[in-house]
Amino acid sequence: MALELTAERKQRLAALVGRYPIKAAACLPALHVVQEERGAIDAEAIEYVSRLLDIPAGRVEEVASFYTMYKRKAPGRFHIEICTNLSCSLMGAEHLREVLARELGIQPGQTTRDGKFTLSEVECLASCGTAPVLQVNGEFHEALTPDRVKALLGELRSRAAGG
Amino acid sequence: MAGERLLTRNWDTPDAVRLPVYEQRGGYKAARKALGMSAAEVVAEVKKANLRGRGGAGFPAGVKWGFINAAAPTKYLVINADEGEPGTFKDRVLMERDPHQLIEGCIIASYAIGAHHCYIYIRGELPKAAKTLTGAIAEARAHGYLGRTCFGQPFELEITVHRGAGAYICGEETALLESLEGKRGEPRLKPPFPAVVGAFGQPTIVNNVETISAVTHVLERGGEAFGALGLPGDGGTRVFCLSGHVKKPGLYELPVGTPLRTLIYEHGGGIREDRALKAVIPGGSSTPVLLPEHIDAPLSVDGLKAVGSLIGSAAVIVMDETTCVVRAMWRLARFYHHESCGQCTPCREGTGWLERVLGRIETGVGRDGDVDLLRNIADNMMGNTICPLGDAAAMPTLGFLNRFRTEFEQHVLQGKCPFGGRFALPAGWQA
Numbered sequence: 032m033a034l035e036l037t038a039e040r041k042q043r044l045a046a047l048v049g050r051y052p053i054k055a056a057a058c059l060p061a062l063h064v065v066q067e068e069r070g071a072i073d074a075e076a077i078e079y080v081s082r083l084l085d086i087p088a089g090r091v092e093e094v095a096s097f098y099t100m101y102k103r104k105a106p107g108r109f110h111i112e113i114c115t116n117l118s119c120s121l122m123g124a125e126h127l128r129e130v131l132a133r134e135l136g137i138q139p140g141q142t143t144r145d146g147k148f149t150l151s152e153v154e155c156l157a158s159c160g161t162a163p164v165l166q167v168n169g170e171f172h173e174a175l176t177p178d179r180v181k182a183l184l185g186e187l188r189s190r191a192a193g194g
Numbered sequence: 195m196a197g198e199r200l201l202t203r204n205w206d207t208p209d210a211v212r213l214p215v216y217e218q219r220g221g222y223k224a225a226r227k228a229l230g231m232s233a234a235e236v237v238a239e240v241k242k243a244n245l246r247g248r249g250g251a252g253f254p255a256g257v258k259w260g261f262i263n264a265a266a267p268t269k270y271l272v273i274n275a276d277e278g279e280p281g282t283f284k285d286r287v288l289m290e291r292d293p294h295q296l297i298e299g300c301i302i303a304s305y306a307i308g309a310h311h312c313y314i315y316i317r318g319e320l321p322k323a324a325k326t327l328t329g330a331i332a333e334a335r336a337h338g339y340l341g342r343t344c345f346g347q348p349f350e351l352e353i354t355v356h357r358g359a360g361a362y363i364c365g366e367e368t369a370l371l372e373s374l375e376g377k378r379g380e381p382r383l384k385p386p387f388p389a390v391v392g393a394f395g396q397p398t399i400v401n402n403v404e405t406i407s408a409v410t411h412v413l414e415r416g417g418e419a420f421g422a423l424g425l426p427g428d429g430g431t432r433v434f435c436l437s438g439h440v441k442k443p444g445l446y447e448l449p450v451g452t453p454l455r456t457l458i459y460e461h462g463g464g465i466r467e468d469r470a471l472k473a474v475i476p477g478g479s480s481t482p483v484l485l486p487e488h489i490d491a492p493l494s495v496d497g498l499k500a501v502g503s504l505i506g507s508a509a510v511i512v513m514d515e516t517t518c519v520v521r522a523m524w525r526l527a528r529f530y531h532h533e534s535c536g537q538c539t540p541c542r543e544g545t546g547w548l549e550r551v552l553g554r555i556e557t558g559v560g561r562d563g564d565v566d567l568l569r570n571i572a573d574n575m576m577g578n579t580i581c582p583l584g585d586a587a588a589m590p591t592l593g594f595l596n597r598f599r600t601e602f603e604q605h606v607l608q609g610k611c612p613f614g615g616r617f618a619l620p621a622g623w624q625a
């Protein structure tokens with residue numbers, strides 16, 4: 032089955048393509064938009080971008096695999112990405128990673144069985160002055176402590192339960 | 195905060211991201227002024243300011259602009275907003291809190307080099323900054339400050355925000371250009387430099403977010419006056435990123451040449467729990483570490499070179515006496531290994547080796563000769579790669595080895611990490 036995007040996304044994509052002197056340059060932005068729709072970059076997503084931009088599917092595949100933000104598999108409902116680079120680690124990030132792993136019962140790189148949480152360890156998120164930090168679905172949570180991490184998890188759990 | 199604030203002057207103003215507020219505070223005067231000058235006059239003003247690039251290499255912006263082939267019909271300005279160097283967080287905040295300052299700088303720089311399209315390559319992990327910028331660009335366009343004409347002058351300019359997708363290497367300017375063209379972010383061989391063959395095969399100037407934000411103030415006050423705030427040959431103010439074991443981490447805009455000690459002890463409030471200072475990385479993770487005896491060095495391109503390090507992205511990471519430097523370097527080596535694009539063997543293999551050898555030293559299974567092995571690996575990487583990422587991994591390794599050799603040797607001799615194999619927990623945290 033071919034991939035269909037929402038009208039709004041299609042429009043946004045068409046506008047994006049027009050911003051470059053060559054169509055192929057819209058590859059990264061196009062992959063972002065398609066991933067928004069699909070949650071991940073699968074074979075159909077590759078096919079869609081390849082046709083849209085007139086570039087071989089193999090090349091789109093190569094690009095998609097180079098960048099960490101393009102996911103092979105959709106993450107859980109809440110994707111928790113904790114920075115453990117130096118400034119964050121100096122402020123306790125390694126310990127917070129353990130707290131998260133213990134509370135969620137998963138290791139970095141894994142998703143909880145109910146599909147609600149994915150935990151990842153990431154590199155510096157450009158927020159070192161308020162270390163330690165993490166992002167949930169791209170949104171920052173800063174100056175964390177073990178208690179604040181637990182409170183955050185509680186909040187996310189009740190949001191997940193609320194539907 | 196001591197001294198005058200230019201780049202951060204709107205940070206405490208509510209709604210400064212909105213165009214009318216920005217304009218009320220003096221915004222968009224500099225761009226109007228620039229468009230009334232000749233392009234060559236604008237370049238001359240930036241040269242007079244001695245504005246050194248804020249992205250890492252410290253190259254004078256005006257001189258770089260002078261390299262562009264003025265006769266070429268199509269030229270591009272590309273803003274490096276890929277901020278990924280560990281310890282660095284100024285560009286994100288410059289975009290989130292004062293996007294029009296950057297847009298104004300883009301207008302001035304594009305006019306000076308004769309570009310009619312400017313791409314802002316923003317790190318994918320910063321959706322809020324991207325959204326703020328996109329909104330501000332739309333606002334500027336609606337006011338007639340961008341588009342077919344700028345401020346009613348016959349100068350056409352479009353600005354496009356281009357989101358990256360997670361790859362530190364795309365901060366390197368030629369990898370960034372590859373990525374902008376829709377490809378894998380693999381650095382190109384230089385020469386040719388971007389000013390000759392850049393984006394889409396055309397002459398291109400790549401500048402950092404802070405560099406271009408500062409250009410707004412160069413035009414507002416005049417190059418000489420801006421330059422005079424800093425040092426001869428290294429002008430103006432910079433936004434320093436202070437993180438790690440200080441009481442008040444954060445962003446501090448200070449004149450170029452401010453001593454490292456003033457940043458740490460006056461602005462940063464000193465070391466947490468009044469502990470002793472052990473080590474400072476002065477310019478982001480790629481720059482060699484310094485000792486307490488070096489902190490009277492002025493924060494400038496030459497000032498840090500004189501003590502064996504680099505100003506880099508002005509990201510100062512402070513480590514107190516509880517810090518295991520082997521663990522610190524191990525974490526950085528893991529980062530460089532993860533981020534190596536893999537094109538060159540010395541970098542791909544070298545970063546992997548550094549991570550493995552540092553890992554075994556830190557976890558107590560280091561072998562005799564491992565400390566020399568580290569030095570050998572780093573020496574073999576230096577200068578043998580397509581882009582400077584190889585050096586960026588080797589330089590801090592050599593820095594730590596030079597300044598803390600005994601601590602590495604102790605790890606191997608004792609067969610364990612003398613610090614218990616972890617970073618000390620912040621006060622009040624339970625293990």
Ligand SMILES: Cc1cc2nc3c(=O)[nH]c(=O)nc-3n(C[C@H](O)[C@H](O)[C@H](O)COP(=O)(O)O)c2cc1C
Nearest residue numbers: 247248249274276277278365366367401402405582
């Ligand atoms: C591995 C690597 C990563 C880099 N990352 C960045 C970055 O995130 N932001 C940046 O402005 N410059 C970065 N640079 C420096 C750029 O290559 C380039 O020198 C800079 O964008 C030029 O702008 P400037 O002259 O205004 O400083 C990086 C360089 C290397 C080698």
Ligand code: SF4
Nearest residue numbers: 535537538541579581
């Ligand atoms: S030095 Fe490393 S990152 Fe740079 S081109 Fe070579 S392999 Fe890629």
Ligand code: FES
Nearest residue numbers: 114119155156159
């Ligand atoms: S080190 Fe964690 S945000 Fe920079």
